[in-house]
Amino acid sequence: MSFTSDLKSTLADLPEYSVISMRVDTDNYFPAIITTLDTMVEERDFGGVYVASTRPAKAILHRVEQKKITAEDIMFVDCITYSIGGTAKTTENISYVESSTMLENVMLKTTYHASKLEMDQKFVIFDSLNSLAIYNDSKILSEFFHIIVNKLRTKDVFTIVLSVGHDAPGEVERLLDLICDETLDLRRPLKEEG
Amino acid sequence: MYGSRDQLITGIEELDNILNGGIPQGNVVLLTGTCGTGKTTISMEFLVKGALRGENAAFISVTEPSVKLLENMRTYEFFDETLIDESKLFLLDLSVVYRKMGLLTEDHSIEDIDSLLAAFNNVVRALDIKRVVIDSITAICNRLKEKSRIRDFIFNLAKSLTNQGATTILISEIGASASDYSVYGVEEAVADGIILLGNMERRGDLIRTMQVVKMRGTSHSRAKYVMDLTPDGMHMVPLLKWGTEGEDI
Numbered sequence: 338m339s340f341t342s343d344l345k346s347t348l349a350d351l352p353e354y355s356v357i358s359m360r361v362d363t364d365n366y367f368p369a370i371i372t373t374l375d376t377m378v379e380e381r382d383f384g385g386v387y388v389a390s391t392r393p394a395k396a397i398l399h400r401v402e403q404k405k406i407t408a409e410d411i412m413f414v415d416c417i418t419y420s421i422g423g424t425a426k427t428t429e430n431i432s433y434v435e436s437s438t439m440l441e442n443v444m445l446k447t448t449y450h451a452s453k454l455e456m457d458q459k460f461v462i463f464d465s466l467n468s469l470a471i472y473n474d475s476k477i478l479s480e481f482f483h484i485i486v487n488k489l490r491t492k493d494v495f496t497i498v499l500s501v502g503h504d505a506p507g508e509v510e511r512l513l514d515l516i517c518d519e520t521l522d523l524r525r526p527l528k529e530e531g
Numbered sequence: 532m533y534g535s536r537d538q539l540i541t542g543i544e545e546l547d548n549i550l551n552g553g554i555p556q557g558n559v560v561l562l563t564g565t566c567g568t569g570k571t572t573i574s575m576e577f578l579v580k581g582a583l584r585g586e587n588a589a590f591i592s593v594t595e596p597s598v599k600l601l602e603n604m605r606t607y608e609f610f611d612e613t614l615i616d617e618s619k620l621f622l623l624d625l626s627v628v629y630r631k632m633g634l635l636t637e638d639h640s641i642e643d644i645d646s647l648l649a650a651f652n653n654v655v656r657a658l659d660i661k662r663v664v665i666d667s668i669t670a671i672c673n674r675l676k677e678k679s680r681i682r683d684f685i686f687n688l689a690k691s692l693t694n695q696g697a698t699t700i701l702i703s704e705i706g707a708s709a710s711d712y713s714v715y716g717v718e719e720a721v722a723d724g725i726i727l728l729g730n731m732e733r734r735g736d737l738i739r740t741m742q743v744v745k746m747r748g749t750s751h752s753r754a755k756y757v758m759d760l761t762p763d764g765m766h767m768v769p770l771l772k773w774g775t776e777g778e779d780i
Contacts, residue, residue: 436735439736439738440774441769442757476773477773
């Protein structure tokens with residue numbers, strides 16, 4: 338079984354309103370997000386909000402379109418384009434938050450766009466814990482995830498918090514272990530040195 | 532313990548939750564903040580949501596022509612212009628009222644103030660207004676000059692609007708460095724409620740905030756919230772506790 342087929346079958350079997358902490362290796366970053374979007378949108382007929390703080394939404398959207406995933410069913414909340422001085426005009430698919438430090442605005446935009454989705458079944462993906470941790474310390478990030486994950490849970494939204502590699506803050510990952518229904522740790526074991 | 536005062540649902544979901552059901556009916560609320568904090572938008576949403584519930588609403592514009600206000604409001608999905616055609620929402624220019632009343636000087640006498648109060652009363656009674664916004668009370672006070680006149684005017688205005696069953700928002704403009712809730716320090720003493728809008732700087736980013744400082748007649752949250760102006764109106768979430776070390780400006 339390959340990484341993508343493993344992930345696909347795991348996601349396909351998860352209950353409708355799951356809250357997942359997903360951990361992948363860096364080289365599986367794109368396969369993980371594309372497989373997740375493909376499974377949720379094309380196979381499970383969900384509509385979703387994709388919170389992009391690792392790479393600009395346009396870059397993710399480009400990959401999505403390349404893979405022929407129905408982009409109309411995904412709303413992007415882009416937290417990075419403003420920070421890099423890019424053009425940030427709201428489009429049909431992309432809404433912008435000025436900075437990854439404005440976590441409350443990320444919350445507001447995420448819940449707002451999730452509520453506007455026409456589909457009955459909805460998902461939210463946070464991509465990623467690592468990139469949000471560049472701009473925010475562990476205390477405020479833990480508080481952010483504690484509130485947003487529980488808020489989305491009350492609205493029956495399938496939620497995925499992605500972390501990549503082994504560098505995400507352990508304090509936040511431990512909190513996610515506590516508040517998520519499941520931790521999907523798809524990373525290869527770290528090799529012992531020496 | 533609070534009694535059973537009727538509360539007016541503002542229609543802004545999070546604000547109604549913060550206020551435990553809405554603004555107590557008949558209250559005069561000071562909506563105060565620096566420029567660009569969303570005072571006009573939040574108060575217009577309050578009026579529109581009321582008008583949609585069958586409560587006639589009036590926006591009395593002192594600082595900008597209602598035509599310009601209308602243009603700005605058309606960008607919001609919550610703004611339903613048919614309410615104006617149906618005579619449920621009224622946009623009134625105070626400059627027109629001033630002209631009709633012959634109040635052309637920058638300094639109002641006591642007689643002028645009485646005439647102005649009578650004009651407000653007539654409008655509210657004649658149009659059966661239940662929600663009033665005056666944007667801004669600061670601009671009116673600028674013409675009253677003396678603190679005693681300002682106090683009398685606001686006190687009498689609040690009393691008469693409340694007696695007519697209207698719930699009122701007085702918009703107050705304050706400077707970025709202000710430590711009070713109003714320019715003259717009188718408005719906040721007379722008001723039943725104070726809602727403070729602000730900008731908070733966090734690591735160089737400006738965050739819009741809202742806090743209900745006081746609201747007579749209901750138990751309410753006094754926490755600080757972060758606001759976002761979306762096409763369908765105002766949305767709020769609590770300010771993250773670990774992110775409160777920013778500077779209010």
